[in-house]
Amino acid sequence: MSTTPILEVTNLRVEYHGANRQVVAVNDVSFSIGEGEIFGLAGESGCGKSTVANAIMRLLKDPAEITGGQIRFKGRDLLALRGEELRRFRWKEIAMIFQSAMNSLNPVMTIGSQMVDIFTTHEGLSVKQARSRSAELLRLVSIDPVRLDSYPHQLSGGMRQRAVIAMALALEPSLLIMDEPTTALDVVVQQEIMAQISDLQRQLGFSVLFITHDMSLMVELSHRMAVMHSGRLVEMADAELMFDSPLHPYTLSLMNAFPPLTGPRVRLTGLSDSVRAADGSAGSCSFHVSCPPDLANCSGNIPDLREVAPGRFVAEHPRTSIEGTAA
Amino acid sequence: MTTSTGQRRPGTAPIDDVSVRVRGLTKDFPLGGLFSRRSVRAVDNVDFDIPRGTIVALVGESGSGKSTVARALARLERPTAGSIVVGGRDVLKTEKSAASRRYRGTVQMVFQDPFGSLNPAHRVEHFLERPLRIHGKARTRQEVRRQSAELMRTVGLTEDMLDSYPHELSGGQRQRVSIARALAVDPEIILADEPTSMLDVSVRIGILNLMARLRDERGISMLFITHDLASARYVADTTLVMFAGALVEGGESLELMQNPSHPYTRLLLSAVPDPARTVRYDPIHRARLRQAVLAPTTCPWQGPDCSRSVPVRHTVGPDHWVRCHLYAPQVSALSNPLLTDHDSEFDSELDSAHDSAPASTRKAAR
Incomplete structure (x- = not known):
């Protein structure tokens, strides 16, 4: 892990404009990803984590708008890129694996022709050269190159996912964004895909922005991670440190949202099932935390992150256990 | 037992x-x-x-x-x-x-x-x-x-x-x-x-x-x-x-997850993300489990071949059964490679369930 950040997001703010209301999906979010670092972004659905990914890829369209902040990639201002510049930058510098990536393959084109497209478009290779490069890529993700002539429906879910990963790595991007890459895959396939990404990352040295709601999976893969809630970051720290001693009560709730595989069977409450609104939901605590009455003096607003220990940030909450950092 | x-x-x-x-x-x-006989x-x-x-x-x-x-x-x-x-x-x-x-x-x-x-x-x-x-x-x-x-x-x-x-x-x-x-x-x-x-x-x-x-x-x-x-x-x-259309193991939920016996159950359990796990992803053990599961013609633990005789249910604990030849009574706990194999942390739990096997030193450190 190097200390020079490859991606720097500062005070990013994204708003969705509705007919009669505006929703702030990402509110003043700042983080950076170092070279060769795997950075995890966790949160439940609707917290704005995918919006962050789409903002970095510059994929946001109306009614979403980036209304503030900066995204710098290797020192360049991403938000200033226009037209052809932006087109060349995408996939070459930052590639993305989308949620339900298996369905992002074109069903009426063979895997090969979809991969060849990448090379002929971005690198101007001949079809023959592009095919041999594509074969190499498939071998990299342990798929037999004869599969170049297969259609997506002829591959299993895991293989399709691998093919999508191969396509994302085709132009050797410096940053790979993975938005819930393994939802809809069963656990065995999921673990194999994760091990493969981890191997490729060590081998090729790219950085990863990894988005998921599965905290366990994230801690296994990531070096550093952040937890997002209602468009705000609530905690950011080294992954293992955060897992061992979470400071923010919401981080703990998110970790306890999955039942454990060991220990006695205890009743969990999970996160609440109320309809959430990013514009300050009334009623129950949006963190799904029940505070004792003497601590329930919070406004519900999430404050800015504060560095409580080197590299350890938390948005303080009445129940934040700062003394936990000593451990 | x-x-x-x-x-x-x-x-x-x-x-x-x-x-x-x-x-x-x-x-x-x-x-x-329409007229195909294959199924x-x-x-x-x-x-x-x-x-x-x-x-x-x-x-x-x-x-x-x-x-x-x-x-x-x-x-x-x-x-x-x-x-x-x-x-x-x-x-x-x-x-x-x-x-x-x-x-x-x-x-x-x-x-x-x-x-x-x-x-x-x-x-x-x-x-x-x-x-x-x-x-x-x-x-x-x-x-x-x-x-x-x-x-x-x-x-x-x-x-x-x-x-x-x-x-x-x-x-x-x-x-x-x-x-x-x-x-x-x-x-x-x-x-x-x-x-x-x-x-x-x-x-x-x-x-x-x-x-x-x-x-x-x-x-x-x-x-x-x-x-x-x-x-x-x-x-x-x-x-x-x-697995593959057949029930391979069954039992009381806590007991089954504590002492997974069939290679496939162990494969499934070892794949669940768990940061508290002390043993990280082990490709060799994984490959062995996969082979046992996907290519049952040769048992990676040198047990009897699953393709020649279909395994029957064997009881491995109170209210817990498994369909795997390795648990047949003629294979004692000591000679059973699934029970003495130290590749996985599950084995140590298996060992303690079968007190005749040597105790493992690989218990969770945390």
């Missing part, structure tokens, strides 16, 4: 204590064209019981045949062979063509996708009114409204949501409506096919808790189909592991 009762059936309980008894359930799907066996000779008032989890990977079992029980699929005994009657014999209204009043199903299983053109009340009227549970307008409201409260929703359309509800709320719809006919058995897999982490536990509550308060028996072992462990009394 490793004693065999190869002939013993999983449920020797009297039929009165059993909601559903399935024996020899087999389903072949034809392959190829694939999706479910192969499956035997199990759902004791009254319990949740039985059926776990396995995608394509293992677990949904076909549920669909056969719901009479949405006609089995090739076998018997399904519900309420003391073999329903495949007594109701040959399809499910009767009486059967539907006993067995209800909750589907995986709450976005696809509710017609978007109707309000929530419609989904509850239909079963209430068809099954004669409510006859007047007021009765329907009163009972619908009651159902909504049972599943943790509010009465005013009866007037909502499905698109106005979140995924978790829609799944609760699906459960309310199943409850409307006051069933004894609910078949839940992956009820939580399409739901966000934030609402999963809520649905699992609801299932547990229905079991405890109303005594409803459930077949809970899932690929998430942690959910199965959390809510199910008994867990059955299915």
Whole structure:
């Protein structure tokens, strides 16, 4: 892990404009990803984590708008890129694996022709050269190159996912964004895909922005991670440190949202099932935390992150256990 | 402790204590064209019981045949062979063509996708009114409204949501409506096919808790189909592991997850992400388990070959059985490579269960 950040997001703010209301999906979010670092972004659905990914890829369209902040990639201002510049930058510098990536393959084109497209478009290779490069890529993700002539429906879910990963790595991007890459895959396939990404990352040295709601999976893969809630970051720290001693009560709730595989069977409450609104939901605590009455003096607003220990940030909450950092 | 009762059936309980008894359930799907003779066996000779008032989890990977079992029980699929005994009657014999209204009043199903299983053109009340009227549970307008409201409260929703359309509800709320719809006919058995897999982490536990509550308060028996072992462990009394159409292991949920015995169960469990795990992903052990699971012609533990003789059920603990030759009584715990192999942390737990094997030093450090 190097200390020079490859991606720097500062005070990013994204708003969705509705007919009669505006929703702030990402509110003043700042983080950076170092070279060769795997950075995890966790949160439940609707917290704005995918919006962050789409903002970095510059994929946001109306009614979403980036209304503030900066995204710098290797020192360049991403938000200033226009037209052809932006087109060349995408996939070459930052590639993305989308949620339900298996369905992002074109069903009426063979895997090969979809991969060849990448090379002929971005690198101007001949079809023959592009095919041999594509074969190499498939071998990299342990798929037999004869599969170049297969259609997506002829591959299993895991293989399709691998093919999508191969396509994302085709132009050797410096940053790979993975938005819930393994939802809809069963656990065995999921673990194999994760091990493969981890191997490729060590081998090729790219950085990863990894988005998921599965905290366990994230801690296994990531070096550093952040937890997002209602468009705000609530905690950011080294992954293992955060897992061992979470400071923010919401981080703990998110970790306890999955039942454990060991220990006695205890009743969990999970996160609440109320309809959430990013514009300050009334009623129950949006963190799904029940505070004792003497601590329930919070406004519900999430404050800015504060560095409580080197590299350890938390948005303080009445129940934040700062003394936990000593451990 | 490793004693065999190869002939013993999983449920020797009297039929009165059993909601559903399935024996020899087999389903072949034809392959190829209209006149093709080829077929694939999706479910192969499956035997199990759902004791009254319990949740039985059926776990396995995608394509293992677990949904076909549920669909056969719901009479949405006609089995090739076998018997399904519900309420003391073999329903495949007594109701040959399809499910009767009486059967539907006993067995209800909750589907995986709450976005696809509710017609978007109707309000929530419609989904509850239909079963209430068809099954004669409510006859007047007021009765329907009163009972619908009651159902909504049972599943943790509010009465005013009866007037909502499905698109106005979140995924978790829609799944609760699906459960309310199943409850409307006051069933004894609910078949839940992956009820939580399409739901966000934030609402999963809520649905699992609801299932547990229905079991405890109303005594409803459930077949809970899932690929998430942690959910199965959390809510199910008994867990059955299915692989390639056959049940390979079964037992009390906590015991089974504590001492997974079949290579496939161990493969599944070792794949669940768990940061507290001391042993990281081990490709060699994984490859061995995979070989045992996918290419059973040669046993990676030098046990008897699974392709030559089909393994029978062996008891490995109280209320815990496995179909694997390595647990046959002639293989003692000491010579059993699955029990003395130190590749995985599960082995140490297995060892302690079989006190004749050497104790492992690889216990979790944390």
